[in-house]
Amino acid sequence: MQTSGKNWSNSILWLRRAFYQFNSFATKWTTILIPLFWSIAFIWAMYDLGFNSFESNDPLVNSWLTLLLRSLTFLHLFRWLLELYVSRSLKSRLINLGLFIVILILYNHVLFAKILSIHYDSVRYLIYKVVLYGTIIFFFFSELSYVTRSVFNKKLNPSLLFVSSFILLIIFGALMLHLPNATKNGLGFLDALFTATSAVCVSGLSVTNIAQEFTQFGQIIILLLMQIGGLGIMTFAGMLSYAMAGSLSLKHQFAFRDMFQGNANNVGKLVSRIVWVSLFFEISGAVMIYFTLDKVNFERVIDKIFFSVFHSISAYCNAGISTFDGGLYHPALRFNYSMHFIIALLIILGGIGFPIVFNLFTLLRIKAKNLVWKLQHNAQRIYRPRVVTATAILSLVTTAILLIIGFVAFITLEQNGSLAEHPTWTGKIVTSFFSAVTPRTAGFNTVDINHFTLPMLMLYILLMWIGASPGSTGGGIKTTTAAIAFLNLWSFIKGRDRVEFYKTEISHQSIRHVLASIVLSLLIIGACIFLLNIQDSQFGLVKITFEAFAAFSTTGLTMGITHELSDFGKWVILITMFVGRVGAITVLIAVVKQSSQLLYRYPKEDILC
Numbered sequence: 079m080q081t082s083g084k085n086w087s088n089s090i091l092w093l094r095r096a097f098y099q100f101n102s103f104a105t106k107w108t109t110i111l112i113p114l115f116w117s118i119a120f121i122w123a124m125y126d127l128g129f130n131s132f133e134s135n136d137p138l139v140n141s142w143l144t145l146l147l148r149s150l151t152f153l154h155l156f157r158w159l160l161e162l163y164v165s166r167s168l169k170s171r172l173i174n175l176g177l178f179i180v181i182l183i184l185y186n187h188v189l190f191a192k193i194l195s196i197h198y199d200s201v202r203y204l205i206y207k208v209v210l211y212g213t214i215i216f217f218f219f220s221e222l223s224y225v226t227r228s229v230f231n232k233k234l235n236p237s238l239l240f241v242s243s244f245i246l247l248i249i250f251g252a253l254m255l256h257l258p259n260a261t262k263n264g265l266g267f268l269d270a271l272f273t274a275t276s277a278v279c280v281s282g283l284s285v286t287n288i289a290q291e292f293t294q295f296g297q298i299i300i301l302l303l304m305q306i307g308g309l310g311i312m313t314f315a316g317m318l319s320y321a322m323a324g325s326l327s328l329k330h331q332f333a334f335r336d337m338f339q340g341n342a343n344n345v346g347k348l349v350s351r352i353v354w355v356s357l358f359f360e361i362s363g364a365v366m367i368y369f370t371l372d373k374v375n376f377e378r379v380i381d382k383i384f385f386s387v388f389h390s391i392s393a394y395c396n397a398g399i400s401t402f403d404g405g406l407y408h409p410a411l412r413f414n415y416s417m418h419f420i421i422a423l424l425i426i427l428g429g430i431g432f433p434i435v436f437n438l439f440t441l442l443r444i445k446a447k448n449l450v451w452k453l454q455h456n457a458q459r460i461y462r463p464r465v466v467t468a469t470a471i472l473s474l475v476t477t478a479i480l481l482i483i484g485f486v487a488f489i490t491l492e493q494n495g496s497l498a499e500h501p502t503w504t505g506k507i508v509t510s511f512f513s514a515v516t517p518r519t520a521g522f523n524t525v526d527i528n529h530f531t532l533p534m535l536m537l538y539i540l541l542m543w544i545g546a547s548p549g550s551t552g553g554g555i556k557t558t559t560a561a562i563a564f565l566n567l568w569s570f571i572k573g574r575d576r577v578e579f580y581k582t583e584i585s586h587q588s589i590r591h592v593l594a595s596i597v598l599s600l601l602i603i604g605a606c607i608f609l610l611n612i613q614d615s616q617f618g619l620v621k622i623t624f625e626a627f628a629a630f631s632t633t634g635l636t637m638g639i640t641h642e643l644s645d646f647g648k649w650v651i652l653i654t655m656f657v658g659r660v661g662a663i664t665v666l667i668a669v670v671k672q673s674s675q676l677l678y679r680y681p682k683e684d685i686l687c
Contacts, residue, residue: 543627544560
């Protein structure tokens with residue numbers, strides 16, 4: 079009996095060991111195959127959209143999608159069954175069950191689409207096709223987040239991952255824009271790469287006419303690249319990973335904290351807030367823009383809706399790309415002051431920075447709760463010392479000062495220049511306000527920059543160089559960097575041994591970062607100006623300098639020379655846009671090996687300078 083019981087126990091142990099091995103093997107292969115199959119489905123969907131008309135029904139594409147969705151139905155069901163045993167999280171189980179149901183519906187949808195192609199009903203067929211391809215794109219990026227999350231678990235440099243993600247997105251965007259259906263007359267790969275870089279880096283500089291060269295499909299690609307690039311590809315990957323997996327690794331959280339200056343203890347919630355708050359502002363802006371437009375400028379209602387959505391996202395992401403020839407300086411938009419004011423507000427919201435927006439929101443929420451409790455005669459109160467951080471105050475004060483300086487300078491210096499075509503004081507004030515906002519990395523223009531006076535051009539260059547606030551969709555050296563540099567100068571003149579602001583001492587590390595940012599930015603811009611003068615010197619130093627500052631700060635404003643640059647000049651601007659977007663320091667950290675902590679210290683000596 080003892081031998082029989084021992085054999086039975088050994089059999090149970092063997093079965094349990096075999097089950098765990100099978101579970102590990104199955105989990106590994108589902109983790110590999112599901113993203114792979116979604117990637118193939120995504121490629122087939124892009125092939126169909128890029129080479130066939132949207133109304134077409136390619137049998138080859140349908141057969142491949144049917145096979146892939148059939149396989150994915152099995153794999154998602156299998157993953158859900160594994161989750162039933164492995165995962166104790168009810169949320170994770172429900173999410174995977176929901177995914178399986180969606181895939182099953184999509185599989186049946188493909189078959190239904192085939193039936194519709196036989197009994198042709200264009201409206202229903204197009205709606206189903208939009209739903210199918212939209213869902214495939216969503217699942218592709220969702221599964222891509224799993225890959226991103228696993229990569230973060232490796233001992234890799236977060237800066238290198240951040241830079242690499244932007245490079246891959248730019249290359250992917252260039253390939254998409256190179257598709258036949260993306261443009262009306264075809265586009266060279268360099269021009270496609272330049273446009274993709276401009277969209278991902280939310281620069282706005284373009285070597286082609288977006289309105290005339292790109293089809294609606296191509297403009298949608300540019301729209302998606304702006305959105306992903308503006309919010310950051312790592313934000314999207316992190317949000318989807320958090321939604322699918324329920325949590326982020328500690329290393330993942332610290333990487334996001336460094337990028338967005340958020341709380342490392344709850345980065346998943348921070349990333350989710352970034353996306354949803356951004357979508358709220360963009361949707362609200364699109365609705366307001368829609369009601370300011372004149373329907374006579376659009377052939378269909380869908381064109382008016384697309385214009386509103388495109389420009390709302392372009393404004394909030396500080397991209398400055400427009401679907402109208404000439405941008406907002408187009409005769410149909412030049413005097414639409416209501417739209418200009420809405421776009422200016424979106425630019426400010428996008429450029430003020432996510433941490434600052436959340437910081438102010440927290441303050442308002444606490445004030446509102448305390449007021450409600452006070453009205454209810456409730457003794458309970460929320461007290462948090464220093465809710466608004468020194469970073470938020472410094473950024474807001476600097477932003478306000480720069481806006482006031484830009485507004486006063488523009489309405490003064492351009493009174494007889496670009497403001498002459500705006501006869502009303504409302505037009506002059508809104509145009510001056512908009513023109514003070516847009517050089518802060520936005521890129522839209524409602525006036526002709528070539529008619530600016532030289533002092534105004536110099537002020538624009540300064541505003542572009544400073545740029546937006548940290549943690550925002552904008553570029554430049556950042557408002558806090560310029561402010562700390564000025565405070566450091568003032569502290570040095572006053573003979574103080576430290577830099578203080580808002581009852582806070584600014585750390586030595588922050589001052590070192592400011593010095594490095596300023597020096598690097600000037601070196602990169604100087605190199606850009608030098609290289610552009612090698613083959614494109616015919617444009618003159620002023621226009622080339624303006625172009626270099628606009629590229630580094632990802633502003634997108636130009637004096638009309640971008641599309642006339644040589645191929646060498648395009649590469650120079652392209653690289654400058656990329657470095658300006660991801661950050662010169664981030665690029666250097668990504669490629670230079672970091673030294674370990676120094677365990678020694680040399681004697682100090684004051685260097686004469």
